[in-house]
Amino acid sequence: MADLSVTIAGVPFKNPVIAASGCFGFGLEYEDFFPLEALGGVSLKGTTLEARAGNRPPRIAETPAGMLNSVGLQNPGIDAFLREELPKIAGRDVVRIANIAGRSPAEYRELAERLRGAAVDLIEVNISCPNVREGGAAFGATCEGAVSVVREVKKAAGQPVVVKLTPAAADIAEIARAVESEGADAVSLINTLLGMRIDLESRRPVLRNNFGGLSGPALLPVALRMVWQVSHAVKIPVIGMGGVSSGRDAVEMFLAGASAVQVGAALFRDPFAPVKIIGEMNAWCDTHGVEYVRDLRGAASLWEDDPDWRLL
Amino acid sequence: MFCDSYPITAYEDLGAGVYSLRVKAPQITAAAQPGQFVEIGVPGFSLRRPISLCGIDPEKGEIRLVIADRGAGTHTLSTLREGDSIDLLGPLGTGFALPEPGAHVALVGGGIGTPPLLPLAERYRETCNAILGYRGRDQVILDVDFARFCDTVVCTDDGTYGVKGTVSPALEALLQACRIDIVYACGPAPMLRAVRDLCMQYSVRAQLSLEERMACGVGACVGCAVMTEHGGVRRVRRVCKDGPVFEAADIVF
Structure with a gap:
């Protein structure tokens, strides 16, 4: 038995596998399959100040080796999150990550x-x-946008701050450096990549929102490359995500520079995926022979x- | 909820590109309620296929799944035969409200929306009327199965089988002729709207089983959504967890 424990921004995790935000509800939907305690951590559904209805359905489309979603931050708002959702898992032995x-x-x-x-x-x-x-993603696409958010959050946050980055940025390592210099305690990446599918018969996008975020195994190599670039650009820990579906994928994320991984879309194919x-x-x-x-x-x-090889 | 690989005990081609699988899944069968569904994992595909329960047989520990071959995933599933195994997640969702046997119920099904209504026909039998709509004779499925249990009227759009026309006139005639406690419907959206409107006109409770593109099936991803309104409050609900069955009066189409 290897020691799977990791520490991110001073927070100890019993193992490095975290359920990804937006894929695991508020923590209890998969209880029939494994106890929350089996996970290192859980990143809860993205929460906004006010309740949001999200985008009109259809919000899901299948893709080669992945899927699109255009949920659009449907959530009950921070009041309901604090009053109704969080108390249900407050006593559980798992790292709880609020996503805002x-x-x-x-x-x-x-x-x-x-x-x-x-x-x-x-x-x-x-x-x-x-x-x-x-x-x-409008904030995450530029250093100015990212910095403006992180600066404000750091003024108020009582917990360490992980900044979740978008692959839509021209240079994700530059964004990571910018948020690190504003005091971000860790970064997580990558969020979904904007995509589209079109129904041949109706000649309309499958998603009612037209575009949606691509997740699943199709994303893994892009995520690995970006985790590599970011982890070599910053000193703060990197949480890797994007298509992680197996232990080998997770090890690859570590080798690329991640200190932990998040698992999302893999849950939909196999509810036991994280365990x-x-x-x-x-x-x-x-x-x-890896002990830690x-x-x-x-x-x-x-x-x-x-360069010598290229000589003709 | 359970997720495992289960053996197929029977395959049947129902015609019209629709096939039936019986699966020995005692855990799922014991927990299943009419109106619930399973998600089928298909090798090589990232998302499971949500399929309603067309039969629940606790004695044999079997469920029946009736599937339309209408895409690469459901086509792959159509090659499964007796003895093969199938990856099921379920039972999922909130099924039909079930008044005590003796209640007079009406079932309104359209095309591939008919399968989830069959367990209701089996439960209510003599106090059940089924109205099944299809495009034409070649699309008719399960009419014999329904007729084994209850009074069944088949309607086809082109009149090639049964009564010509949609299910609406047949439903209206039934609502006029006798007291119906509840109407259950599943089928294409225009049919569901028509059923909802008729039932509101005749002040009869109706429950609709909705179809939506979904991912997790367990309420975790909120990928499937329906807008509902009850008592003046609009709420987005999850088709996979809060449904797929909803009170017709609450649905905002």
Whole structure:
């Protein structure tokens, strides 16, 4: 049995597998399959100041090796989150991560303020939702936008702050450096990549929102590349996500530089996916003589360039 | 809820590109209620296929799934035969409200929306009337199954089988002729709207089973949504968890 424990921003996790925000409700939907305690952490459904209806359905479309969603931050709002949802899992032995999204830096700050003293261990700041008109990925696409949000959140937050980054940024490493310099305690990446599918018969997009975020195995190589780039650009921990569906995928994320992984779309194909991934990581570590999973972090090294080979 | 691989005990081609599978899944069967569904995992596909329960047989520990071959995933499933195994997640969702046997119920099904109503026909039998609508003779499925249990009227749009026309005139005639405690309907959206309107006109309770593109099936991702309104309060509800069955009067189409 390898030691799977990791520490992110001072918060200890018994294992490095976290259920991804938006894929795990408010923590209790998968209780028939495994206890919440089996997970290292759970990132709860993205929460806004006010209740939101989200986008008109259809909101789901299948893709090769993945799926699109255009849920659009449907959630009951921070009041209901604190009053009704969070208390249900407050006593559970799992790292609780609140995921927040706002229309303005001031809204993000207010959300962080509301979470002061709440039973959450970390705040994940979603500046990467591709499905909303205001806020979301618009903040995460530029350093100025990202910094403006993180600066306000850090003024108010009572918990360490994880900033969830979008692959839509021109240079995600630059965004990561910018939020690190504003005091972000960790980053998580990648959120979904904006995509589209069209119904051949109706000649209309499958999603009523026209576009939606791509997740699932199709994203894994993009996520690995970005985790690599970001983890080599910042000193704060990186939580890797995007298509992680097996223990091998999770190990690959670690080798690329992640300190933990989040699992999302894999749950929809297999509700046991996160616990299988934990078991597979353990087994992989054992067969490879790895005692501490955290030793795998960033353990891959790039090939050096070989200019001589190109000589004709 | 359970998620496992279960053996198929029977395959039947129902014609019209629709097939029936019986699956030995005692855990799912024991927990299942009419109106609930399962999600089928298809090798090579990222999302499960939500399929309603067309039969629940606690004695045999079997459920019956009637599936339309209308895409790559359901086509792959159509190649399964007796002895093969199938990956099921279920039972899922909130099924039909079930008044005590003896209540007079009406079932209104359209095309591939007919299967989830069959367990109701079996439960209510003599106090049940089924009205089944199809495009034409070639699309008719399960009419014999319904007729085994209850009074059944078949309607076809083109008049090639049964009564010509939609299900609406037949439903209205039934509502005029006798006291119906509740109407259950499943089918295409225009049919559901028509059923809802008629039932409101005749002040009869109706429950509709909705179809929506979904992902998790357990209420975690809120990918499937329906707008409802009750007592002047609008709420977005999850088709997979709060439904797929909803009070007709609450649904905002």
